[in-house]
Amino acid sequence: MFKAIVIRKEDDHQQVAIESIHEQDLPEGDVTVAVDYSTLNYKDGLAITGKGPVVRIFPMVPGIDLAGTVTSSSHGEFAVGDQVVLNGWGVGETHWGGLAEKARLNGDWLIPLPTAFSTKSAMAIGTAGYTAMLSVMALERHGVTPDQGEVLVTGASGGVGSFAVSLLAKLGYQVTAATGKPHEAEYLTSLGARTIIDRQELTQPGKPLQKERWAGAIDSVGSHTLSNVVASTRYGGTVTCCGLAQGMDLPGTVMPFILRGVTLAGIDSVMQPKAVRMAAWQRLAELLSNDSLEQIATEIPLSQAVGAAERLIDGQIKGRVVVATR
Incomplete structure (x- = not known):
């Protein structure tokens, strides 16, 4: 039993x-x-x-x-x-x-x-850290580099967000963290975030095309947040989408895609082939410490x-x- x-x-x-x-x-x-x-x-x-x-x-x-x-x-x-x-x-x-x-x-x-991890540390990473790594790899694959400017992480104090902030910072990116928990600013800064913004800047309906701010972004929130992130991503930038904490809708327009060439990259952690899984876990082993x-x-x-x-x-x-x- x-x-x-x-x-x-x-x-x-x-x-x-x-x-x-x-x-x-x-x-x-x-x-x-x-x-x-x-x-x-x-x-x-x-x-x-x-x-x-x-x-x-x-x-x-x-x-x-x-x-x-x-x-x-x-x-x-x-x-x-x-x-x-x-x-x-x-x-x-x-x-x-x-x-x-x-x-x-x-x-x-x-x-x-992976030999770098115990079973406990592997579960400290879990699907959250694994998904964050897949998101970072997607940004890299689409040519988002640290010298291009700020990269935004939404839902930053959550599981995926925490790992995304940490992994991006370790790779040299300028990380901006969006959170609804201002008391977690010190925690996010300790993970490597350079700037903290209030998630309320992103959660309400916004203009279909906004001031260019982010070279790339990792979003685990969805809904108006994701729409606003896409609308304020720089020309040629990439936004990864891996969650729906705010909602599963996407109330935006095609304008960021056809006027700025923004890429929206979906991240699926459930059905990835074994080779991709092992590559992501190897990167995690290289970047994360106990x-x-x-x-x-x-x-x-x-x-x-x-x-x-x-x-x-x-x-x-x-x-x-x-x-x-x-």
Whole structure:
């Protein structure tokens, strides 16, 4: 038997509790993992609170990330004792996820734990840091370089935003951080932000074409924020889109795209090919230190994860939450 957070639904009413589950009840897969750590992402918060249509099958064990040790495997790439990391692939949505002491998975979804990281530090990074790295790589791929001017990060005190600020600063970019939490200015400055702006500058409806400000941007907010960011991006700049904290709408116009050649690059962290995943994690290993991860992450036990998910959705959590599952 092992413990897991389980989401059940009856008559349109969702219930969430820690339950004891028998290993034989795990879903199909060719690799079984003893989970050391998982984490709470915005998507996990939506799943646990029921405030977003994340879970597609009930009952569900949430948790889109996990890191741990292989205990059984019929997959050619992994053997008992290997340490592995998982991000995405519908885990925690259509397949039981990482907020549990054990998980059974498709080995094609896993990558080896980078030697630079422990299972705990890998989950301090989690999908948030991995998504931030994919966003930075997209800016680089589209030719946004540090000498071109300021790069904006929205939702900067959140998980993706915190990592985006840190990674960009380490690569020499001039980072402007947008946040609705002015008391977090010192935290963002310590991560490398040079300028802090109030998110209210971006959250209201704005003109379709605005003063050119940013060489590039990483947005995890969506809605009017993303529209305003695109409208104020410099000629030839790139904005990456990886979240919808404000909303899933995009109330803008084509003008920034056809008059300034702005690129809007979508970032998907769920279905990326293994080669891209491993490249992103290698970059993370090169750029992040354990000290920086300690600054961004807070550890909690599995028993506190449901309450933390509520606070995450309410915007009351800074940085990352690592969940110790055992």
